[in-house]
Amino acid sequence: MRLVDSGYSMYIKRNQDGAIIAISQIAAEDVSEFVNDDSSELHLYLQSLKPSQMATLEQSDQAMARVLEDVINLLVDQGTIRFTDLPEAAQTKLLSRRELRGQRQGMNLLDDGDDLKI
Template identity: 35%
Template structure:
């Protein structure tokens, strides 16, 4: 048995296995409507899971891009001044912060002059 709440148009807005405050009816068997509701919930759950994975990987990709940019600078493919001024400031701030943590020592201090 399912306990449901419907909106004014009769569409499901909540389905539970136990009675709840605000419920507007009961469905005694799993109907196509209940199945569709449950499937939609699993799609939303899966979507949220993928969104969380992307958000986590976004943070990791920032580090990859930092390292890539500094590697291109170190190899002379680009210079820091090729980038827009705001990008230069952000990269230098991140480089200083990461250097303080020991994260880019090899790239920043690979020669006497450093990248900047």
């Protein structure tokens, strides 16, 4: 996820320990170090600015998206709905996620929780 549209320049200011303490889209005397807008360090800094409730809500949203995806797959598998009944945009997103998950399972780096007994 990109936090800023590509094409924007991001400049940062660091404290004595080297941690980011300020960002700007405009270079200034004390905010002059350029970083790419997709920098993981920049993402971590921006995440740290979010209230903890917002971060928890975002994590919950991600989990609910996975639950919804699983429910849709179950309904399709049971014949309750047809995949083609879904809007084209939804079909595209679901197919893309299925492909990405297949690639991830091929790497076998992380468990996606599919084997949980609920």
